[in-house]
Amino acid sequence: MPARTLIIVESPSKARTLSKFLGTKYDVKASMGHVVDLPRSKLGIDVEQDFAPDYTVIKGKEKQLAELKTAAKKSGRVLLAADPDREGEAIAWHIANQLKLPDPERIVFREVTQPAVEAALQQPRPIDRNLVDAYQARRAIDRLLGYKLSPLLWRKIRKGLSAGRVQSVALRLVCDREDEIDSFVPRESWTLDAVLETRAKDRFTARYQGQGEAPKRRRGAVAEDDDDRSGLSDEAATQRVLAELQGAEFQVASVERRRVRRNPPQPYTTSTMQQDASSQLRFSPTKTMRVAQQLYEGVDLGPAGATGLITYMRTDSVRVSQLAIDQARDYVSANFGKSYLGTAAAGKRSSKSAVPSQDAHEAVRPTAAERSPEAVAEYLTADQLRLYRLVWRRFMASQMSPAEFDSTRVEVTAAGHRFRATGSQLVFDGFLKVSGGDDRQDELLPAVAAGDPLALLDLHPEQHFSQPPARYTEASLVKEMEERGIGRPSTYAPTVELIQTRAYVRQLERRLHPAPLGRAVNEALTTQFPAVVDFGFTAELEKRLDAVETGEAAWVPVVRSWYEPFAKVLDEAQESMPRVKIQAQPAGEDCPRCGAELVVRSGRFGDFVGCSRYPECDYIQGKEDKLPPEEIGEACPQCGKPLVRRNSRRGPFIGCSAYPKCKYVRSEAAPDGTTRPARPAAEPVGEKCPECGQDLVKRMGRFGPFVSCSGYPKCRYRPPRVATETAADSAAAPVAARRTVRRQPGRKRTDRQPVA
Structure with missing residues (x-):
């Protein structure tokens, strides 16, 4: 029997999809993303040696890499099928180096369907070093900027801060918009x-x-x-x-x-898909990309088998293949009539981005026009169906006639x-x-x-x-970044998420507000490092990095032309940059203790609201808002301590002030004099806890009765319910019987229905 061909993809879900339609001649394995990267413990870039990167195996990937090496030795041929972009090309290159492949073969497909994959298998190619170099240039600049500038921010502002090539410019956009609002004069x-x-x-x-x-x-x-x-x-x-x-x-x-x-509108790019998913579905850019990844990597459609439902979702191109256009036109003609057919040029219009699109990719579109949302609805989750419907409708509309x-x-x-x-x-x-x-x-x-x-x-x-300009939403910030040429499709969602997780920006009612910490960081960068946050400079740098990707420029000179002026400014800032104080912002309320103005401050664990007269007044909102429970003038019948009125998510109740030592509770009287039925006391079930030896008891919870240890909260043992019994039966069943029940593999928790 001839040796099988090993295909290495990035994700397990894509590997499962390919395995289902490629057959036994192929062994499909997943690398789980990158296998090597720059070390986190040091810079990892040798500036003196043409910015040579020091790649090391990522911690925790040793086992995965060993499995790939073993599979490669058993295979007659290895095909590298990472995602079709510069990062995927770099992953393929790193894997080839780790497996010591003499002549690595690369295959690329932009939709995970059997025809597309089989076509790619007939057209293997060498690894594209231009794409690899473009990845290395971006990685080197991002590492140099982050690892050299962030420590300065730690010393001058606060520990734990970071700066980035794209994130710092996105932060400036949010801060500039806030400045416009602050200075706005209504007309x-x-x-x-x-x-x-x-x-x-x-x-x-x-x-x-x-x-x-x-x-x-x-x-x-x-x-x-x-x-x-x-x-x-x-x-x-x-x-x-x-x-x-x-x-x-x-x-x-x-x-x-x-x-x-x-x-009609153009087919989706990454940016426009994120914008519509935000406005119509209320998806964040990060959620949009996560769900799109699932649709791209493949869904099991029952009798039809596993297949990808949309094309690759990281793209700034609106180009559509002629085959896809023909399929869409056939569908429109058959279902709506020829009067609804658009011009043959639909799907070939250009994007409005400030930079030329990387037209190797197609737009985001369904892989099969005839696969309507209704036809696949039963196989998709709610979020998958909503996003697929959005993509399918947009693509079909793009091929139809004007209204x-x-x-x-x-x-x-x-x-x-x-x-x-x-x-x-x-x-x-x-x-x-x-x-x-x-x-x-x-x-x-x-x-x-x-x-x-x-x-x-x-x-x-x-x-x-007249109204001031609106604050950015996540979607409108992505749109602004695209129009200014800042970042690329793969960086939009991570950047918008990062400036929020860093506590530079907070989202209130779906609008992005700069936090005091973000204001301080932006002020430091715009004053000391204007080029880092300059819109034009950042867009121009993106163009030079794109030139590396097309082979028009070498990556080392591009990195050097950026690094040398940056290093000079960095050296000057080490001495001249003053410490930046994080300015508090008015909260629009008065201190309940002293009457002074409350302000928003930035602390180690994020923003908080406190008194502007600190340290004379140390009031912090939320810290003192929880008043001690009100005593009702009765003694606890179990321990004699005062009874107090408390609140829970089920409403008010009476409990012992000695909780958790004493767990006595009873219902609170309603305004009409009636009482809510009291929660029944815990009842022993006649068995001992296998972990601590105390009695097991039957309790009443949100979803009915259950059995747990009487030593709670010190002991949290709780035997699993029996899925086939009622809650009451489960609570009464012997513990030994309950221990044998396990959730059946391959079942969804939501509906307990088998899935493929």
């Missing part, structure tokens, strides 16, 4: 709406546009996109217009009707003043048939013609104030 404006009536008694509302001749309508603009330049800047101006309109005759000056087309609207604009004049009413009506839904992305109701205007008189029924003036 007053007014609107004036006229309620008008035609001779046919049809009513509509027109908005004031100013005096003089109307500007020409912008080509291709839909009615609701027209600018409102009324010139009503304050109440005095509004009152003047109202006075001039007293007794004025209103009439239709012009009516313009046109057909407006709205083009068409009849747009109407009516210009009304009175005493030299202009009013405008706009309306639109959907006449052909086009791509909206699938995407469902237009919730607006048709805004129909009555039939009027130029010169028709109108009756004024009412005038509604309203004051407005």
Whole structure:
């Protein structure tokens, strides 16, 4: 029997998917990601030797690496099938070096489907050193910046801080936006709406546009996109217009009707998928990528077998293969009709990113257009289905025809003043048939013609104030990073998560606010290391790193051109940089102890709210808010200590003040005089705890009765329930019988249904 071919992928789930459709000729193993990396205990970059990296086997990966070496020796051929990007290329390169493969073979597929993998098996190639060098350049710069700059922040601000090539710029974006909000000055404006009536008694509302001749309508603009330049800047101006309109005759000056087309969206990139998943599904970028990874690596579809449902999810390209376009067009034609087919060029438009896309990848799309969300729903988790539906609809919509609207604009004049009413009506839904992305109701205007008189029924003036720019959400921060050319698809989600886990930024009501610690770090970096947080410099560095990937530049000169000026500034900052004080921010409340202002401070364990008069007043919110339990004037019937009123998630109850030594409880009387049934006392079950020897007792919990040790909380022994019995039966069953019951492998905890 000929030796099998070993295929090495990154993740076990992808390995399982490939094993199911490749057959016994192939042995598929997972590397579990990187097997070697720079050491965490030291810099690991030799600056004097052309930034040579010192790669070492990652702690805990020795066993995995040994298994791969053993499998490679038994195989007649080894194919490296890590993810199709520069990091995947580096993983393949590291594995080849560790396995000492003389002529390593690399295969690449951007969707985990049988046709795509079989095609890749026919086209092995050598490892792409340009991609490896691009990885090494980014890794070297990130390590040099982090390991050399972070200790300075520790000394000048606080221990445990970090800086990064992308994270520091993302932090600056959040801080700059907060500065814009702080310095924002509201601007007053007014609107004036006229309620008008035609001779046919049809009513509509027109908005004031100013005096003089109307500007020409912008080509291709839909009615609701027209600018409102009324010139009503304050109440005095509004009152003047109202006075001039007293007794004025209103009439239709012009009516313009046109057909407006709205083009379908492009297929998803990583960034746009994260943005829509955030706004429509309320997924964080990190969750979006985690669920997308599951859909990419493969799902067992029952009789149809295991297959990947979407293409590779880290991409900034909107390109789509011709085969995928043809499949989508066939589906649209068969299910909606030929009138819904878009142009053949759909899916070949370019991205709006500030940098050219790495077009080796396709857009994020379903691997099979005919595999609708409804067809696979029973095999997916709720989150997988929601994200797959989003990706499938977006791709199908991108291949469909534009939506068409009849747009109407009516210009009304009175005493030299202009009013405008706009309306639109959907006449052909086009791509909206699938995407469902237009919730607006048709805004129909009555039939009027130029010169028709109108009756004024009412005038509604309203004051407005301009609003400051909105704080970033996770999704809008990703969008801003992409538009500025900061980071790449693989770094968006980790960066947004990192600035929050570092306590530089906190999320309140889905908006990102800079924490005092983040403000301090940003101030230090913008003052001492402006290039590190400069948007243009960071975007330019990304372009140079991309040039390494395409072979247009060598990685060592790119790293050196960045490092030498950075090292010079770092040396100067070691001496000149002052200590930075983390400024407290107003919390908008007063101290309940002394009446002074409460402020948000940054501590070792994150932000907290305390008194601004510290140390004279050491009040900390939350620390003193828990008042001692209220005594009810009765003695505990078990130990004689005072009984107190307490609260739990089930509501108020009466308990002993000597808890946990005395566990006496009873129900609290409700306002109507009734009482909640008291929790029954623990009942001995006649057996001893196998861990501490004390009695086992039957208790009542949130989900019914259960058995546990009477020595709780010192002893936390609790025998498992019997899944096939009721809770009461389980609690009463002998412990020895319960110990034999184990959860069946391959079952979901949620529904206890077997899964493949």
